[in-house]
Amino acid sequence: MERILEQIPRFFTADNMALLLQSAGLTLAMTVAGCVIGFGLAFVLVYLRQTPGRWALPLRVICVAYVEVFRRIPFIVVIYLVLFFIQTVASNASLFTIAVISICIYAIAYTAEIIRGGLESVPLTQMEAARAMNFGRLRTLVTITLPQAWPVILPPAIAFAVSFIKDTALVSQIGVFELTFRGKELNNQGYSGILVFGTIAMCYFLMSFPLSMLGQYLEKRLATPRSEQSARKIRRT
Amino acid sequence: MNYNFQYGVVWDNFGALMEGAWLTFQLGVFAFAGGILIGLLCASIKTYGPWPLRLLVDTYVVFITNTPALIQIYFLYFGLPELGVRWSNEACVLIGLVLNAGAYLTMILRAGFLSVRKNELEAGLTLGFSVVQQIRYIIVPHIAKAVYPALANFFIVVLVMGTSVGALIGVDELTGQAINLSSINYRWLEYFSVVAVIYVVLTFVASVGLALLGRWAFRVRVRIF
Amino acid sequence: MPHLAVNNLRAKYGALEVLKGVSFSIEKGQVVALVGPSGSGKSTVLRTLVGLTPVTGGNVTIHDDKIDYASSGSLRRARDQMAIVFQQYNLFQNMRIIDNVTVAPVKIKKRPKDEARADAERLLAMVGLADKLNAFPDQLSGGQQQRVAIARALALHPEILLLDEVTSALDPELVNEVLDSIRQLAKDGMTMILVSHEMAFVREVADKVVFMDGGSVVEEGLPEVLFDAPKTDRAREFFGKILRH
Ligand SMILES: Nc1ncnc2c1ncn2[C@@H]1O[C@H](COP(=O)(O)OP(=O)(O)O)[C@@H](O)[C@H]1O
């Protein structure tokens, strides 16, 4: 205990804090890059999954299988598979790239389900009206379905990304200089584990908690129908 | 890509992987069971307890659910020995997972508690049930039915995402075994692809089992896919 | 040569055969009314025409050209010539009224934006909604939404307009405003197939009435003849019940 107290002034130096800040930045950057790209690709997956016609059956099966399989594999296993696969095909890929690809692969599987749920919440009749006017499948999605599905898709998608900030801790295992890796490094340098991992936990908390609050606020905000929003605006003016 | 896949060595060590899978399953079950106990306690406190205890539970839930399980386990494994508390790596993983699952299960169960409507309780009273009978025949079945799908889903999360964290402090569950074995002969892709399949099969069996259990015990439909 | 002819049309929902060989035709500028008890397949006929419900037998011709619903090109041409107004309006909830009316002309028919907008404003004024251009659908009453739906269909300048019970979801005091709009279209010579339970209105505007029951056409003819002197028992029973009120 005294050892910990004695270490505090040595631990909370400007240098160490700068390192932690940098690593926290990397953690966030990885999460945002992986989730945003994954979210985009998840749309492609959902779109392909809805391809009509008998010839597209194998395509639909692959899309369903992708989601099912990757939701049942631990993230750390995905990281290892990506790491060693990428290293055999492109040995000069950076660890950061590998981490982002792993996050991406995982995010696709989870957000695809969120997107599908959102799209299915839009009444079928909206799409029928568009089809009867000769809208193509993609145009219907972009101009009719998606704008109505956003309020249903965004809150859980944000919640997923926020909760994934924590799961990225696992990429420390392959040596990306994110928060957890930095924590292990400081611990190896002899700083108290309680002090180091307590601080690291605090860093995660400071990223995760406000963002999840923001997500909850957005959810409430988006769930309000437009007519009420405009009514509120009128009342305010 | 001219990588030469060699699965032979994986089959030679398949028994070791199976041992890892068995440990994964045990860790998952015990972590979930322990988490349920904590969850029940905390959800009851949140629903019926005095405010200082409620505040304590809130703090616990907010802190655990906003920090990585891995850091919580590192804290136990690398931090606690400084206070003279020395647990084995398996104990650290199990205790860490129980504490972690407990927080998430508090949220799930709390939602279930809130779903018991007042009028059902009143209906129970007018039917002449005692308090114990009410809990036994009305409240528990109702809550079980309401939260079962979320619980079943969370069990899979613990079984996959939870237990695999143990590999990072050297627990020989399924992922840990894969790391051990592949660092001997460097067939990483082979080991990890087989392990991925084992996880899919394991969780699929668990999903089917839970769906059947749910239908038989609580008459709820749980989707497997 | 009829403008549009439906020949022995069949359609299924799953295993349930909903249309069991429906035939009728419509000349250019005519108004044909589909009437019959609910569940008889009237909506399905209209949905099949625009390719929303798959055809399982028979065919549809426009100016003697067979529509091949399996070919996207043929289906696109067919949808280009027909516009449908749904019973539940189905306005795009995410778009303002003006955009609901202009989106298809601009994006699908590639008409210049300002031209499409001027046209939309004219049509919305015609159905009495010139002051609602910037409202969202959920800010309008049912009758207003239904009239927007009609304007949206007309903005496509279809050769044939399909109207599915456009007044049945409306409060009685809103029915007339919508019927007035349709009456005007009939006067202007628009070819229309309309499903309706407003028998007085049908008698007034329809050139031909097609009476359907159980997925088949039971009897067709001039409104006066069908309403006052039906030949089949089934039609006599149906119109007897309906017209007595
Ligand atoms: N989407 C659908 N799925 C299955 N059955 C349907 C569907 N739509 C309509 N039906 C059935 O098809 C039959 C005809 O319906 P419909 O064409 O809507 O009749 P109408 O418009 O004359 O009232 C009814 O028996 C109805 O139950």
Ligand SMILES: [Mg+2]
């Ligand atoms: Mg109908």
